[in-house]
Amino acid sequence: MTTTSSTDTSALPALPATPERVKIGVVSISDRASSGVYVDKGLPALKEWLGAALHNPIDFVERLIPDEQDGISAALIDLVDAGCSLVLTTGGTGPAPRDVTPEATLAVADKEMPGFGEQMRQISLAFVPTAILSRQVAVIRGKSLIINLPGQPKAIAETLQGLKAADGTQKVNGIFAAVPYCIDLIGGPYLETRDEVCKGFRPKTAIRTRA
């Protein structure tokens, strides 16, 4: 009789020879960047970080939009409908009157994922005492994970990858460590991280290997 242990991953399909293509939505939400008062640094920072963190080839779908709740919700719906497995927003998470990104994100949610916001505020405290001013949320819509990041361009890498000590050991885990497995669970592509940037974590039973 053949027995299968709880850590036997042979039941999972083998990975294709090269990492799967993934479609990722990146949304920069800023009144001033979207109207040309200053140059947008949000989209370049998001694309640069994701390109460095993933082995998967990425098709980016980009939006640079003002802080308008209905427009933000419409952009998020569009990106999910376009097949983005992951959507990252930057900006508009604070307490100012025009900061409405969390409301716009919750308005399109099937499920809220509160752990991401909790962990991001915790991580950000290692960088700035004002971390708790970000109301950022994460949600599932269809087969897509949508995550809000703060608007400061440097906050993108800070929250996604966390903080490393001078000797290279991870002092504070970034939230991206939990993203690949979350996307597995909602039926998306298998994300493969570059461990030196951010090591994705999966339970042993969810780790797939190449044939």
Ligand SMILES: Nc1ncnc2c1ncn2[C@@H]1O[C@H](COP(=O)(O)OP(=O)(O)OP(=O)(O)O)[C@@H](O)[C@H]1O
């Ligand atoms: N897309 C961006 N590109 C470059 N810098 C940005 C961007 N978004 C925000 N910043 C910087 O981070 C700061 C905090 O971001 P926040 O989202 O709170 O912007 P804001 O003050 O509401 O103004 P705006 O929406 O017009 O960018 C901004 O004041 C700006 O210095």
Ligand SMILES: Nc1nc2c(c(=O)[nH]1)N[C@H]1C(S)=C(S)[C@@H](COP(=O)(O)O)O[C@H]1N2
């Ligand atoms: N990692 C990180 N988190 C951060 C910050 C930052 O610089 N780095 N800025 C904080 C500040 S000052 C504010 S007001 C809130 C909300 O920022 P937002 O409105 O630009 O999204 O995010 C906070 N979180």
